[in-house]
Amino acid sequence: MLLKLAWRNIFRQKRRTFLTLMTMAGGFVLSSLSIGWMNGSYSSIILFFTNNRTGQIQVHHEGYLADPSIYSTIDNYEQVGLLLDSFPDVRTWAPRIYTGALLAIKPDAAAGQASNAFSNSAAASVIGIDPTREQEATGFSDQITEGEMLTASYADTSLSSTGQILLGKELAITLDASVGDSLILLSQAANGAVADKRYVVVGIVSTGNTQIDRRTSYITLLDAQNLFALEGEAHEIAILSRNFNEVDNLNTAISERLIGRNLETNSWKVFAKEFYNGMKADESSLEVMIFIIVLVAAMGVLNTVLMMVLERRREFGVMKAMGTRPGFIVRMIMLEANIMGFISILLGSIISTAGLLFLSKHGIVLDPPLDYGGTVFREMVASISPDCYWIPAVCVILTASIVSWIPALKAAHTKPAKALRTV
């Protein structure tokens, strides 16, 4: 009976009910699309960011992240790597050495002319990478815009030989160096000795992040180990996970496995803290947006429920006179609001699904492109997740319940004598 009454009451004022349903369903769809959109953008940004550069998890010597020193190394990184390979969720890993050096170029060095003046020099960070592993992990060669990748089998690491080096695009411009030019790398090794070696530029790297490309060069890991007296060591192991959603769990599992080695394991949320915080900030702006949508929808619903209650004052008076308990009336009105909420959710889900499917296939071209921490995104697609449905659904039901509560109480406490007198 309660259900029958509520159901029929809803359809008394078809036009108003229709408008209310549209308001609630509209709120649902807007929230749903925003969530799908936001999630989609984030997962693509995060995945892009971590897959192309950082990995989702990194292993360092304890304290390295806070104070990156050349001496804070992972000893016997290959052994650590073997441990990592035993985790099914670890797709692959890549070791890296991070140092700094002065790079100096002699314009005529290639021509063999004696000259004491270096024409150009720049301080740069030097990253030692394992070409094979790096390729497997981050698809490094995709970022080489000119020339070639470091040769994996390049084994001649003696200081007297000529090594291979990759220069970041802007760094190459600063040095006025191009593929085939040779340069001198000057630094200090971990044992205090002078590190000094001649290199030939084999390629130019463009990560898409000019900050990085302005100051970064790459040599092979073996070369770096030898040059900086870090035999068998690395500063970082970047881990690529198979399952992005399981990164936190994997991180914990790896940490536990590496206990006692003076190593620390962190997920991208820590080592890419700025990036992560930026994302969190955006997430709270999503929350604000949903809050506003809910508020606007709530006003519409409140208006409807209030009108409904005022119009039916006399009827509530009759119900009360006949001995209907206030609780019955409260339940009836809340049920009316919630039925409308429920219909809106159904309606909204259908529209949202269509919208999300469209946005997940076609995406929206960003013009101008979005620059996120130096990485540029040109197109964003939405991702469909349970969040896109249950969050708006909970909002709709909560809104309907909260908003109808006061009018329902008002109706339930109608004074029959008064309500019946007003004709």
Added chain:
Amino acid sequence: MANEKVIDAKGIIKIYDDSGVPVHAVRGIDYTLTKGEFTAIIGPSGSGKTTFLNVITGLDSPTEGEVWLSGRLLSEMSGNELSDFRRDHIGFIFQAYNLFPVLTVEENVEYIMLLQGVPKEERHSRVISMLEKVGLADYASRLPSRLSGGQQQRVAVARAMVSKPSLVIADEPTANLDSKTSGALLDMMRQLNEDTGMTFLFSTHDEIVMKRAKKLVVLTDGKLDENNPPEEYE
């Protein structure tokens, strides 16, 4: 049994004071109504009929005095108790019919039994027999909006009586009906009173209604008119 008191009201005074100017609507009434009566309270508009009926049915509380209804003192009951008491003991017929517009004739009559928790089978058979008594068995599945005023008021009578209350209260039940329909409605109500022994108390200032009452009570200016003693018909 014949002298069983359905209503026993003592020293009822009702003063409205919501507008700041006190209105003395009922100025001291002692009144008893016994089982099986079919009584009309008559009096001009503004004489306090509605106020008095509201007070004796617990829809409004008196400023002074006490009301005993079927042996219970109304002022002692809590909100829900009073609701349940009205549901079980009083049938209401309103001037403006006041059927639930979204419910069919049948459902309108059934409503109060649902509140009472009467089992489905019994509800159904009681609705049918009640609708037969008021001559509307063929209209069971219609919505009130598709009935004439007289028919709607007959549904209201059925709705008021179906729960077998101790008392049926009707405040100017014919005010919205033409004289022919009014007469017919009252004849029907009186017949039901005689058939079932149910007690009726209604207010009116309509000759046609007065003529059909078994007993008249005159109300003037918030007081029962002693100089105009109630006439006994029959």
